[in-house]
Amino acid sequence: MDDRERLKLFEQAVLPHLDAAYNLARWLAGNDHDAQDVAQEASLRAFRFFGNFRGENARAWLLTIVRNTFYTWLRKNRPPENTVEIDDETLAIEDASANTEALNPQFADADVVRRAIAELPVEFREVVILREMEGFSYKEIADLADVPIGTVMSRLARARKLLQKQLAAEFNRGAQP
Amino acid sequence: MNCQQAKPLIDPYADGELEAAATLELERHIHDCPACARAWRNLQSLKKTLKQDSLYFNAPMDLRRKVKAELHSPLGTKSRWSLPNWNWLTGVTTGLATACLALLLTLMLLRPSAQQQLTDEIVSSHIRSLMANHALDVVSTDQHTVKPYFNGKLDFSPPVKDLAAQDFPLIGGRLDYLDGRSVAAVVFQHRKHIINLFVWPAKEADSQPAMLASRQGYHVIHWSEAGMTFWAVSDLNEKELMEFARDLTGGGN
Numbered sequence: 001m002d003d004r005e006r007l008k009l010f011e012q013a014v015l016p017h018l019d020a021a022y023n024l025a026r027w028l029a030g031n032d033h034d035a036q037d038v039a040q041e042a043s044l045r046a047f048r049f050f051g052n053f054r055g056e057n058a059r060a061w062l063l064t065i066v067r068n069t070f071y072t073w074l075r076k077n078r079p080p081e082n083t084v085e086i087d088d089e090t091l092a093i094e095d096a097s098a099n100t101e102a103l104n105p106q107f108a109d110a111d112v113v114r115r116a117i118a119e120l121p122v123e124f125r126e127v128v129i130l131r132e133m134e135g136f137s138y139k140e141i142a143d144l145a146d147v148p149i150g151t152v153m154s155r156l157a158r159a160r161k162l163l164q165k166q167l168a169a170e171f172n173r174g175a176q177p
Numbered sequence: 178m179n180c181q182q183a184k185p186l187i188d189p190y191a192d193g194e195l196e197a198a199a200t201l202e203l204e205r206h207i208h209d210c211p212a213c214a215r216a217w218r219n220l221q222s223l224k225k226t227l228k229q230d231s232l233y234f235n236a237p238m239d240l241r242r243k244v245k246a247e248l249h250s251p252l253g254t255k256s257r258w259s260l261p262n263w264n265w266l267t268g269v270t271t272g273l274a275t276a277c278l279a280l281l282l283t284l285m286l287l288r289p290s291a292q293q294q295l296t297d298e299i300v301s302s303h304i305r306s307l308m309a310n311h312a313l314d315v316v317s318t319d320q321h322t323v324k325p326y327f328n329g330k331l332d333f334s335p336p337v338k339d340l341a342a343q344d345f346p347l348i349g350g351r352l353d354y355l356d357g358r359s360v361a362a363v364v365f366q367h368r369k370h371i372i373n374l375f376v377w378p379a380k381e382a383d384s385q386p387a388m389l390a391s392r393q394g395y396h397v398i399h400w401s402e403a404g405m406t407f408w409a410v411s412d413l414n415e416k417e418l419m420e421f422a423r424d425l426t427g428g429g430n
Contacts, residue, residue: 021236052414110229132228
């Protein structure tokens with residue numbers, strides 16, 4: 001396969017997922033400028049590693065590279081942030097969601113939701129994006145994030161509890177005069 | 178099923194990841210338990226909330242344009258991050274090095290070397306052996322069966338080693354044709370991956386295993402030892418294929 005062919009194949013198979021790459025980078029990095037940097041670098045890396053791509057799931061493959069690129073970038077550019085070990089303490093909130101009324105999406109203002117997602121620790125944020133926005137299975141997320149399926153499940157459950165708590169609090173605040 | 182058993186199943190159920198038997202039990206429990214029913218409704222509405230289109234960031238045109246431009250530029254695909262704290266000197270050096278490398282690459286690409294042609298041939302041969310389902314002419318995990326098979330079919334006797342202990346079991350061998358001659362293909366397996374090891378005599382100096390190329394997802398490692406040339410090819414990842422080559426040459430670096 002010559003270089004031109006390789007580029008053509010790459011443009012057909014991988015570039016259609018640039019939206020997904022940017023979306024993940026944007027949610028991980030938190031702003032447009034850094035997200036563009038990460039997504040661009042990841043796309044170029046993907047092209048260089050295209051030989052290793054086995055033609056299975058181009059979107060999952062590209063997002064794996066985006067994720068790795070982001071963590072490389074994070075180590076270089078930011079002091080360790082909320083990589084706090086989230087343990088059962090955080091889960092004292094466990095039953096908070098059960099006591100709140102069902103959240104009606106019509107009342108959940110996009111900005112409020114955006115803020116709630118952005119406030120999640122990054123390990124939680126990524127599983128939420130990969131599951132809810134990209135629709136990946138637990139297995140695919142586990143492969144992508146290089147963690148056991150059990151970890152994916154517990155992170156996802158905890159992330160959802162935190163989001164429900166946050167959104168319920170906002171909702172109640174909004175409901176008060 | 179009680180609430181304590183039901184709770185951890187609600188998330189996988191909402192994600193369509195719960196097996197059928199548990200799904201039935203959970204549905205029965207949710208039907209009878211108002212608290213779990215509420216948790217289930219809350220989760221569904223959260224999922225809907227998170228799927229709003231307005232939360233998805235589409236790639237800006239600008240990014241699309243930059244990526245395309247870099248991919249198409251001749252020096253394009255180099256990482257801009259390889260030097261985090263570059264000053265002007267390393268900048269110039271990198272520039273020169275990149276230019277040299279680009280020149281070298283261009284020269285190499287213009288005229289495929291004999292080695293590249295051979296590498297292509299080896300990858301094609303590997304793929305053919307997998308597609309036609311004729312990877313093996315002699316099926317045996319015993320090196321003392323595989324080795325004699327080649328006697329009388331080749332004018333040399335390829336070394337055949339079993340690496341079952343290293344998790345690369347021998348599964349057989351066949352004759353193949355490469356570089357204008359008949360060669361031995363000794364076939365190994367690692368998990369689900371097939372490794373073809375091509376061997377023939379060659380007048381080359383001994384060399385250590387070196388990763389030569391990755392084509393269409395296949396890796397090729399080459400080395401020479403005692404007047405024989407060895408080419409290992411597989412879709413196995415580079416690291417494991419290199420381990421295989423090292424185990425075969427007697428291990429170690």
